[in-house]
Amino acid sequence: MALLATLLGFGGTYLVPVSRGEFSGSWTLHVHGALAMGWVLMFALQPILVHTHRLRWHRQLGRVAVPLALAVAVTMIPAGLTQVRRDLAQGGGDSAISTLLGVFTSGALFVGLVVAGYRTRRTPEAHARWMLLATLVVIWPAWFRFRHWLPWVPRPEIWLALVLADVWILLAMMHDRVVRGAVHPVLLWGGLFVILEQTAEVLLFDSPPWRALAHIAWRVLGP
Template sequence: MRLPTGPRPSRSRFFAVMAWVALAVSVAGFSKTFFLPLAQGTFVPLPAAYVHGALMFSWVLLFALQATLIGARAHGLHRRLGWLGVLLAIAVAWSTVAIGMQGVQRDVAAGLGPSATSGIVGSCTAMLGFLLLVAAAVHQRRRPDVHRRLMLIATIALLWPAWLRFRHLFPAVPFPEWVFAVIAADSLLLVMAWHDWRTLGRVHPVTLWLGGALVADHVFETLAFDSAGWRVVADFLVRVLD
């Protein structure tokens, strides 16, 4: 009689590897605009920058640790740390909107005109999507195949600013908003789809529909950013949040 052996090791390892890749992207993306200036004493931050940076990197590090714990079958510790992750997700969302508003105030003071408020839209919509994905993952925590994919997509969604900052590492690359913030940022979703196809024989519905929605969001945001309609929404959000 063939006994069940649990999840295939390759499946468990995949999500752990992807989590550590996410951490590497975060460090590399912010190396030239955060880590190196910080080490050189030339970093001039917004007031919330240190708190926001600590929270964001804590999330990615916790996600990597959680995926590694599952691979090591440390399920009890994984569950206990999961509730810390819920609080951390809320703090990440709060700090992202807070630093977004500080960026608006800085850009208004610098005289950037109507474009000064545009960045707040992406901050708010990204955090709304992130929190919804995390909430769905918590709700589906007894379905590992769904839970792990929701958490990975939520983390991939957080990496967008890090990917965009790759333009500072490769300034000669044309159209960085497309190359880094869409193509590179969504490449991890394609890797997820490939993994699904290889291990399941199909693309998992979570990867297909929610990963596809994230790609659509990135494309729409890149096309619509700083348009007249975008500025209307941005000005409304600034009035609400100010």
């Protein structure tokens, strides 16, 4: 699911233009994209290694999880700055700068979830669910880019970036309920926290406090 969402979400705005030699974005976008795709591929591969009893490979690959997550989060910043500059050049105004704050909140949330997953690596049920939540956070931009394929969807920041992006957490909870008889605490409390955090971002985006913090970050890191 994560891999398919990433391929579809970034297909029209990144993968296809790159394949045609028509992509003109900064090199930082390529670096961040490669790292984020590396995370998604690792997330897809790790369960396969477990189910095929290649636990040694699973553990060895898992050692790169935290460094890779940090690299993904750090490269979010120059990628976000590139996007702000592009949007400002197209007349985006203050709302373009406001997008920068979400880069920091998403990066911090992603790394925090990965660290929680790494710390619980000896508790498979908790470990797997922390990593699931981390991956759902990092692929959030892919769901939002579905707006390019579904331009008729109203309020894409609600229906695509929030509802579609987070419904997988609810489905995972339902799966837990059916299979385990109860929702795992990591999925319950961690999942609810992710949903509440992302809902707060949508509601607060471009509000005066949000805009003020985003402008501080822009003045420090911007042009």
